[in-house]
Amino acid sequence: MKIGIIGLGLIGGSFALSLKNDFDATIFGMDKYNLKKAKQLMLIDYELNKNLIHTMDVVIIATPVNTIGEIAIDVLDKINPTALVFDTGSTKYQIAKTIENHPKRSNYLLTHPIAGTEYSGPSAAFEGLFNKKINIICDLKKTKSDLVNKAKKIFLKLKMQIIEMESKEHDRHIAYVSHLSHISSFMLGKTVMDLEKNEKNIFDMAGSGFASTVRLAKSSPSTWTPIFIENKTNILQSLDEYINNLIEFRNKIIKKDKQAIFDELTQTNYIRNIIDKIEKE
Amino acid sequence: MKIGIIGLGLIGGSFALSLKNDFDATIFGMDKYNLKKAKQLMLIDYELNKNLIHTMDVVIIATPVNTIGEIAIDVLDKINPTALVFDTGSTKYQIAKTIENHPKRSNYLLTHPIAGTEYSGPSAAFEGLFNKKINIICDLKKTKSDLVNKAKKIFLKLKMQIIEMESKEHDRHIAYVSHLSHISSFMLGKTVMDLEKNEKNIFDMAGSGFASTVRLAKSSPSTWTPIFIENKTNILQSLDEYINNLIEFRNKIIKKDKQAIFDELTQTNYIRNIIDKIEKE
Numbered sequence: 001m002k003i004g005i006i007g008l009g010l011i012g013g014s015f016a017l018s019l020k021n022d023f024d025a026t027i028f029g030m031d032k033y034n035l036k037k038a039k040q041l042m043l044i045d046y047e048l049n050k051n052l053i054h055t056m057d058v059v060i061i062a063t064p065v066n067t068i069g070e071i072a073i074d075v076l077d078k079i080n081p082t083a084l085v086f087d088t089g090s091t092k093y094q095i096a097k098t099i100e101n102h103p104k105r106s107n108y109l110l111t112h113p114i115a116g117t118e119y120s121g122p123s124a125a126f127e128g129l130f131n132k133k134i135n136i137i138c139d140l141k142k143t144k145s146d147l148v149n150k151a152k153k154i155f156l157k158l159k160m161q162i163i164e165m166e167s168k169e170h171d172r173h174i175a176y177v178s179h180l181s182h183i184s185s186f187m188l189g190k191t192v193m194d195l196e197k198n199e200k201n202i203f204d205m206a207g208s209g210f211a212s213t214v215r216l217a218k219s220s221p222s223t224w225t226p227i228f229i230e231n232k233t234n235i236l237q238s239l240d241e242y243i244n245n246l247i248e249f250r251n252k253i254i255k256k257d258k259q260a261i262f263d264e265l266t267q268t269n270y271i272r273n274i275i276d277k278i279e280k281e
Numbered sequence: 282m283k284i285g286i287i288g289l290g291l292i293g294g295s296f297a298l299s300l301k302n303d304f305d306a307t308i309f310g311m312d313k314y315n316l317k318k319a320k321q322l323m324l325i326d327y328e329l330n331k332n333l334i335h336t337m338d339v340v341i342i343a344t345p346v347n348t349i350g351e352i353a354i355d356v357l358d359k360i361n362p363t364a365l366v367f368d369t370g371s372t373k374y375q376i377a378k379t380i381e382n383h384p385k386r387s388n389y390l391l392t393h394p395i396a397g398t399e400y401s402g403p404s405a406a407f408e409g410l411f412n413k414k415i416n417i418i419c420d421l422k423k424t425k426s427d428l429v430n431k432a433k434k435i436f437l438k439l440k441m442q443i444i445e446m447e448s449k450e451h452d453r454h455i456a457y458v459s460h461l462s463h464i465s466s467f468m469l470g471k472t473v474m475d476l477e478k479n480e481k482n483i484f485d486m487a488g489s490g491f492a493s494t495v496r497l498a499k500s501s502p503s504t505w506t507p508i509f510i511e512n513k514t515n516i517l518q519s520l521d522e523y524i525n526n527l528i529e530f531r532n533k534i535i536k537k538d539k540q541a542i543f544d545e546l547t548q549t550n551y552i553r554n555i556i557d558k559i560e561k562e
Contacts, residue, residue: 114486114487114488115488116488116490117489117490118490133488134485134486134488136486161485163485163486170486173477173486174486176472176473176476176477177473177477177484177486177487177488177491178486178487178488178490178491180469180472180473181469181490181491181494181495182490183527183530184465184469184494184527185494186530186545186546186549187523187526187527187530188461188462188465188523189549189552190526190545190548190549191457191461191519191522191523191526192457192458192461192552193549193551193552193555194522194526195457195519195522196454196457196458203458203555203558203559204415204442204444205395205415205417205444205451205454205455205458205459206395206458206459206555206559207395207396207397207414207415207458207459207559208398208559208560209397209398209399209459209462209463209496209497210458210459210462210559211556211559211560212493212494212496212497213462213465213466213493213494213496213497214462214552214556215490215493215494215556216490216493216494217549217550217552218550218552218553218556219546219550221542221543221546221547221550222543224546225539225542225543225546226539228534228542229534229537229539229542232534232535232537235534236531236534236535238472238476239527239530239531239534240531241472241475241476242468242469242472242527243524243527243528243531245468245471245472245475246464246465246468246520246523246524246527247524249464249467249468249520250517250520250521250524253509253510253513253516253517253520254513254517256510256513258506258507258510261502261506261509261510262502262503262506264467264471265467265500265502265505265506266502267471268467268470268471268474268498269498269499269500269502270474271470271473271474271495271498271499272499274474274484274487275492275495275496275499277484278484278487278488278489278491278492279489279492
């Protein structure tokens with residue numbers, strides 16, 4: 001099987017490594033910035049150029065979300081009619097809109113493997129990244145059923161767990177459970193560094209709790225800037241609710257309302273059940 | 282050496298386990314709520330009652346911060362003149378004020394081992410909790426130098442790294458590097474649960490990044506409610522800056538100001554150096 005991968009960062013690179021071994025596939029890679037590094041790391045067998053796209057059995061688009069729509073159109077224009085194309089972006093609705101009227105729309109599957117880490121680039125890629133991770137596949141009625149099955153086979157072989165969802169719903173929920181955490185983490189990092197920038201040793205006071213909470217502030221600006229813009233509406237809604245909750249909590253502290261604070265923390269402790277479930281997976 | 286520990290939760294219980302083995306100490310424990318459990322878990326050798334306090338060589342106060350001041354006065358009233366008393370609370374300035382005029386003030390050392398986890402209670406205690414952790418000791422000129430040395434010996438034997446600081450400074454910095462992370466995490470957990478409460482499966486979409494960011498929302502309300510009230514002034518300052526940063530970031534998203542978002546994320550990525558340092562420790 002010939003697999004073309006466009007974008008050889010953490011996600012694309014990890015697909016390359018995982019598919020190469022699990023499928024005995026030949027990997028063709030394309031990347032504007034990282035091609036040399038991807039070759040050095042032996043992520044790919046050959047370079048993918050536009051003239052080869054029609055020879056691929058599968059094309060994976062794993063570039064920043066703002067670039068996926070345009071690349072998707074270009075790939076669909078070129079592929080042969082039995083090929084499967086899927087992307088791995090963290091937002092889905094805009095991409096769905098961009099491709100909706102393409103004559104080969106049914107060759108395309110919208111996917112989102114929930115498998116990011118705070119690291120990025122080809123050197124962050126590893127085989128096994130997708131092991132036991134969730135893959136959300138969207139609007140799958142718009143994809144030919146044999147190609148949906150082909151994609152599912154790939155994801156299951158990589159030991160992913162598949163969830164199906166409408167792209168619009170995906171973007172709304174993912175704003176809360178992923179995009180908002182990234183913003184809260186980035187802004188926490190910023191707030192602490194703003195204050196403490198001339199007092200480096202103060203960070204000696206920070207414990208593992210701080211490290212855990214700001215971990216996502218290490219994430220790649222190239223990946224996340226377009227996500228925040230692409231999913232603007234949902235992110236603003238979640239962010240506004242977050243800011244309101246912070247302001248309400250602030251007011252409870254101002255009033256020294258011990259009972260209200262205690263009750264709020266106790267209710268929120270319910271998150272344990274959710275986190276434990278995530279971490280068990 | 283006879284060591285009395287008041288408060289047998291994560292911190293007090295872990296001191297019990299660590300000191301018992303490292304110092305061949307006899308551990309006397311007192312706890313309003315957890316005594317039975319602490320005995321079952323064999324954290325302590327004997328129950329500590331008020332009539333025994335004058336026989337202790339060391340008394341450790343590891344109760345919620347709002348109770349430490351009163352207990353400290355009571356313990357200082359009762360101890361023999363060569364005994365060392367220290368507390369382990371996450372705020373220091375109010376406690377310092379409460380004990381400042383006590384005739385045995387110089388028997389007391391204000392400490393803050395940065396060794397919490399999101400777990401609490403006697404069953405969360407373990408030997409080795411303090412291994413390679415920071416212990417901040419405050420206002421140490423107010424403690425007899427031989428007792429400071431005695432305390433340092435204990436902390437070093439438990440492999441803690443000691444930092445010295447004024448209690449007022451401690452509270453200001455710790456608001457940023459610890460207390461604020463707890464609030465951001467609790468409110469993130471709340472925000473997501475508020476929206477998603479009827480849609481349990483949605484949490485399947487959450488990845489390890491979300492789990493990491495809300496980890497601290499599992500923390501104990503009994504521990505954290507008093508901390509938020511005790512360190513109110515510093516927490517409000519840090520929280521206001523955090524909220525302002527979130528609002529500014531929100532405005533950048535509204536304007537779709539790609540460059541400004543990218544620059545902000547890139548600057549904040551500097552936090553990598555800090556986190557890596559924390560995690561190496």
